Amino acid sequence: MQYQSVETQNHPITLRISEEANLYPLWRNQRGNTFHTTQGPVTIVDPGVLNPYSGPDFKNAVIRFETGVIRRGDVEIHQHSHGWIRHHHKNDPAFADVILHVIRYGVPADIALNDIERIPTLVLSMLPGRAGESCSQLALDKSEDIFEELVRCFSRQRWEALKARFSPPDTQTVIMRTLSMLDPKGNFSSVLKLQLFLMQQLDAGDISIPALLQACVIHCDRLNWVMGRKRPLSHPRYRVSLLVLLAVLLATDPGKVRDISLRRLKEYCRILASRGFLTPGISTLEEIMGNIVLPFKAVHEGTDLFEAWMALPTQIYGLIKSRLKVWELNPKVTFGYQQGILQLEKEFCQSGQCRNCPLINAEVFIA
Numbered sequence: 136m137q138y139q140s141v142e143t144q145n146h147p148i149t150l151r152i153s154e155e156a157n158l159y160p161l162w163r164n165q166r167g168n169t170f171h172t173t174q175g176p177v178t179i180v181d182p183g184v185l186n187p188y189s190g191p192d193f194k195n196a197v198i199r200f201e202t203g204v205i206r207r208g209d210v211e212i213h214q215h216s217h218g219w220i221r222h223h224h225k226n227d228p229a230f231a232d233v234i235l236h237v238i239r240y241g242v243p244a245d246i247a248l249n250d251i252e253r254i255p256t257l258v259l260s261m262l263p264g265r266a267g268e269s270c271s272q273l274a275l276d277k278s279e280d281i282f283e284e285l286v287r288c289f290s291r292q293r294w295e296a297l298k299a300r301f302s303p304p305d306t307q308t309v310i311m312r313t314l315s316m317l318d319p320k321g322n323f324s325s326v327l328k329l330q331l332f333l334m335q336q337l338d339a340g341d342i343s344i345p346a347l348l349q350a351c352v353i354h355c356d357r358l359n360w361v362m363g364r365k366r367p368l369s370h371p372r373y374r375v376s377l378l379v380l381l382a383v384l385l386a387t388d389p390g391k392v393r394d395i396s397l398r399r400l401k402e403y404c405r406i407l408a409s410r411g412f413l414t415p416g417i418s419t420l421e422e423i424m425g426n427i428v429l430p431f432k433a434v435h436e437g438t439d440l441f442e443a444w445m446a447l448p449t450q451i452y453g454l455i456k457s458r459l460k461v462w463e464l465n466p467k468v469t470f471g472y473q474q475g476i477l478q479l480e481k482e483f484c485q486s487g488q489c490r491n492c493p494l495i496n497a498e499v500f501i502a
Contacts, residue, residue: 155192155213155218159192161259162193162237163185164182166182170258171257172255172256172257173244173245174200174245175201175202176200176201177198178199180197180205181196182210183195183209183210186209192210195208198235206234207234208232208233209230209232209233210236211224212237213236213239215239216240216244219236220246224246225247225248226250231249233254235254235256236255238258243256285493286472287475288475289476289482290472294430297425297430301434304385304431304435306334307334309386309389310330310334313378313427314330314378314382316422316426317329317374318360318369322371325360326371329354333379336351337383337386337387344383345410348380351375352372352412356372368415373414376412376413377403377407381423390435392435392436393432393436400423401417401420417450421448421449424447424470425444425447425449425471429447447470448469452473455473458476462494479493
């Protein structure tokens, strides 16, 4: 049997993945399947053995070309077609035995193993898909219940990814992840400098919380923050005092997380403001609860807080409003619901995978 993409009936939820490592179980199950590659149809005789060390992802795979030629070697898996180039695998001796390049996104093309040899690329798509269908057509035949169920699947994926960011919940991880919310979408160099500054201050010895906050605020103002068209109130100076306080609390006394709620964050802001510190607005506090507090609490306490995370209030993004308008839906948008749509946007809309979108193929996902 020949496939343009992977059949999904056995594991409909685990296919919604963002990390390369999550593609490994999917690839393991392709024994005997035939795919179209950049060098013609190829049958996976043996997907190979997962490599736990550096180098290609799978070792000793066996593939058969339509011509009858059989090759044994390694398989390298990337999320996008440009992964091979970005990771500098060409002419790398560790990848000299790669016989097949497997990707999830992008335009497939033969890749250069070295200056002479090129190997085929296979697209491990989510679904067969049906080209030519747009978002505007989805509302014609998909019920709101199906949308809700699909969004929850993507929300769960987002939730698990957030928890993974705090594993293990050690001091460095907590500080790095918490302060990353100073500017989640940019200024990475300045964020890193402030993260390192805070860790240095903590390592230096005894320092009071107010003095530490003041030192971090001063350091924050000395850094170069490129804001572009971002709103003035989104500047990290409005977040730094609260995020540093939260990072120190979680890093030095993780048990305090049990007492942190949206109401408690508002109280922290009130106290900080009374001492002259700038503080963020309610929408940022909701983001902090959803991206930091609840994921950290779930990891630290070993509890399942997915439903609490789903129910968090949130300010609806313009992107989400636009999507829901096109889909002709008017649901109650909570933090988790919004995160699910954002995950779908990332997985399919932004990467041009409209024809593989599960909203078009919802009947495959929802039994």
